[in-house]
Amino acid sequence: MAEEVVLLDFWPSPFGMRSRIALAEKGIKYEHKEEDLRNKSALLLQMNPVHKKIPVLIHNGKPVCESLIQVQYIDEVWHDKAPLLPSDPYQKATARFWADYVDKKIYEVGGRVWKTKGEKQATAKKELIETLKLLEKELGDKPYFGGESLGYVDVAFIPFYSWFYALEKCGNFSIEAECPKLIAWAKRCMQKESVAKSLPDQQKVYDFILEMKKHFGIE
Amino acid sequence: MAVVELFGTWFSPYAYRVIWALKLKGISYEYIEEDIRNKSPLLLQYNPIHKKVPVLVHDGKPICESTVILQYIDEIWPQNPLLPADPYDRAVALFWIKFADDKVYLMSKLYQADGEEQRAAVKEWLEMLEVMEEHALIGGKKFFGGDEINMVDIAFSFVAHWLGVLEDVVGLEIFEPHKFPRVSSWIQNFKSIPLIKENLPDADKMSAFSKHGREMMLASKSN
Numbered sequence: 001m002a003e004e005v006v007l008l009d010f011w012p013s014p015f016g017m018r019s020r021i022a023l024a025e026k027g028i029k030y031e032h033k034e035e036d037l038r039n040k041s042a043l044l045l046q047m048n049p050v051h052k053k054i055p056v057l058i059h060n061g062k063p064v065c066e067s068l069i070q071v072q073y074i075d076e077v078w079h080d081k082a083p084l085l086p087s088d089p090y091q092k093a094t095a096r097f098w099a100d101y102v103d104k105k106i107y108e109v110g111g112r113v114w115k116t117k118g119e120k121q122a123t124a125k126k127e128l129i130e131t132l133k134l135l136e137k138e139l140g141d142k143p144y145f146g147g148e149s150l151g152y153v154d155v156a157f158i159p160f161y162s163w164f165y166a167l168e169k170c171g172n173f174s175i176e177a178e179c180p181k182l183i184a185w186a187k188r189c190m191q192k193e194s195v196a197k198s199l200p201d202q203q204k205v206y207d208f209i210l211e212m213k214k215h216f217g218i219e
Numbered sequence: 220m221a222v223v224e225l226f227g228t229w230f231s232p233y234a235y236r237v238i239w240a241l242k243l244k245g246i247s248y249e250y251i252e253e254d255i256r257n258k259s260p261l262l263l264q265y266n267p268i269h270k271k272v273p274v275l276v277h278d279g280k281p282i283c284e285s286t287v288i289l290q291y292i293d294e295i296w297p298q299n300p301l302l303p304a305d306p307y308d309r310a311v312a313l314f315w316i317k318f319a320d321d322k323v324y325l326m327s328k329l330y331q332a333d334g335e336e337q338r339a340a341v342k343e344w345l346e347m348l349e350v351m352e353e354h355a356l357i358g359g360k361k362f363f364g365g366d367e368i369n370m371v372d373i374a375f376s377f378v379a380h381w382l383g384v385l386e387d388v389v390g391l392e393i394f395e396p397h398k399f400p401r402v403s404s405w406i407q408n409f410k411s412i413p414l415i416k417e418n419l420p421d422a423d424k425m426s427a428f429s430k431h432g433r434e435m436m437l438a439s440k441s442n
Binding site for chain 1: 268277280282283284286287288290291294295306307309310311313314317318350354
């Protein structure tokens with residue numbers, strides 16, 4: 001039976017990017033459907049009635065929601081190529097812990113950097129750098145969080161790199177100055193076709209953030 | 220034989236998730252009670268990032284975050300599986316576990332709220348219960364796991380036991396059984412399982428402990 005894979009997505013979403021990367025790593029052909037989040041499609045509302053959010057992975061008509069769950073699902077179903085999760089249970093637990101850490105921290109703290117100003121923004125910037133430094137420490141001397149090749153944590157985290165330029169402009173600071181090893185890791189990931197093709201241009205993301213700021217009345 | 224240690228607190232729903240998982244699999248473990256106001260150096264060494272319980276230490280190696288711990292336990296000890304074998308069914312189970320995980324904060328949100336904040340917190344609780352009723356428990360199953368409990372039932376356990384304590388502490392009835400018949404049925408089934416029934420923190424003890432803490436917290440809020 002021919003596999004039918006559809007991804008409901010929104011181009012600047014770091015969560016959507018995770019699934020794009022996983023699908024590309026595995027060489028899976030899929031239909032990419034761009035959603036207008038101000039006018040969600042009937043398909044999206046049907047496939048994710050609980051959250052009504054993207055990304056949604058639809059495999060042979062059945063929806064998988066939540067980006068990290070999609071990445072794990074993709075890894076399990078198409079297990080013969082480019083494994084993303086380690087096979088050792090303890091290493092797998094470590095990978096899940098760090099992906100969970102990225103989930104808990106980066107989006108929320110990063111959000112505060114572009115949504116706030118003054119003292120609140122200063123606090124957010126400080127927290128973001130602390131978070132990134134912790135991740136940098138976890139990376140250590142490995143080329144990827146996954147070791148010698150791109151793994152689950154790399155896929156979970158690298159999408160946020162496409163937002164760094166926008167955050168730096170909004171917050172007037174340099175992430176590379178504080179976390180050079182992390183930026184080196186990010187650039188290494190960007191050398192991979194699966195990543196480069198899945199992440200939007202950083203200037204485009206910045207323009208999008210500026211539009212969002214205008215829309216929400218944030219100076 | 221490898222040693223299994225569990226760091227927890229007597230009232231933590233997260234710690235109980237791990238206790239039930241270990242007992243379901245018949246795994247012996249040493250339990251270490253933590254005082255969260257005075258965390259042990261060992262806990263801080265094993266969980267430097269979050270400094271929280273539960274932490275499972277297997278053969279000297281720490282695993283943190285209850286959902287990560289449960290998946291680890293399920294992989295190391297495959298008897299009485301806690302997740303479906305089929306990848307799609309597993310993805311659906313993990314979706315509901317994440318949903319439950321993302322809602323546990325409603326416990327402290329309601330606990331800490333008064334006035335307008337409390338009304339908002341109650342509204343969020345009802346919305347969550349509606350999702351459970353309308354989306355999660357369809358199909359007439361006894362448990363989320365089918366005929367036996369699985370990781371999804373364990374993840375929603377805070378609704379089965381801790382919500383009742385919270386209602387007593389804040390003096391509000393949030394869960395009306397007739398409004399949520401499927402959830403109500405599930406709660407009764409879940410709490411009837413001997414392993415669960417025999418391994419729950421005492422509700423009265425939790426209530427007294429929490430009421431006292433809440434009084435102090437609300438008093439300092441208004442100062």
